[in-house]
Amino acid sequence: xxxxxxxxxxxxxxxxxxxxxxxxxxxxxxxxxxxxxxxxxxxxxxxxxxxxxxxxxxxxxxxxxxxxxxxxxxxxxxxxxxxxxxxxxxxxxxxxxxxxxxxxxxxxxxx
Amino acid sequence: xxxxxxxxxxxxxxxxxxxxxxxxxxxxxxxxxxxxxxxxxxxxxxxxxxxxxxxxxxxxxxxxxxxxxxxxxxxxxxxxxxxxxxxxxxxxxxxxxxxxxxxxxxxxxxxxxxx
Numbered sequence: 001x002x003x004x005x006x007x008x009x010x011x012x013x014x015x016x017x018x019x020x021x022x023x024x025x026x027x028x029x030x031x032x033x034x035x036x037x038x039x040x041x042x043x044x045x046x047x048x049x050x051x052x053x054x055x056x057x058x059x060x061x062x063x064x065x066x067x068x069x070x071x072x073x074x075x076x077x078x079x080x081x082x083x084x085x086x087x088x089x090x091x092x093x094x095x096x097x098x099x100x101x102x103x104x105x106x107x108x109x110x111x
Numbered sequence: 112x113x114x115x116x117x118x119x120x121x122x123x124x125x126x127x128x129x130x131x132x133x134x135x136x137x138x139x140x141x142x143x144x145x146x147x148x149x150x151x152x153x154x155x156x157x158x159x160x161x162x163x164x165x166x167x168x169x170x171x172x173x174x175x176x177x178x179x180x181x182x183x184x185x186x187x188x189x190x191x192x193x194x195x196x197x198x199x200x201x202x203x204x205x206x207x208x209x210x211x212x213x214x215x216x217x218x219x220x221x222x223x224x225x226x
Contacts, residue, residue, distance in 0.1 A: 042217025
């Protein structure tokens, strides 16, 4: 079973601060997705990274896939209350076509 | 376009009762997935269908769980008999990728509480 560990599990910050959350595994993934889930809603895809070392930006969010394709990070600049939610990473393994989800980082941005 | 539609949004039932959760995928999507989300275990894939055919049900916890997809626009997940440990949020998702590794479009979930 391929496991994805996300850290921190909980993060509470003030509006305007920067933050980074992490998604780590001992397994190699052919691609990795990041989702955001708001309370009472289903997860919504933010980005997919495929190439080792790849960096993608989505407004104030920067996603990076590790060179070895075993880990990823999400950096948020100048966080806003609207960024509040559960951030989930999900990976597709080399021999396992299924999407494996981490348990997520619950981010709260206080006004 | 309408997203994935799930019903009911909330269900409270007593142990031993039958529970049926329903899902309408996005029109044109040919893969449908049922996930369960809990604090302890996160999101777990229960079963997925491709072109209405169950492809992988290895995540279904036990025989009390069953899922059907009689046509391209409707699926059900049934739990009979329900137990308190089945309490969770159940999500239905769909995509056009023909497999579980593409982008998933999730419904809003059905929160099940079994007393």
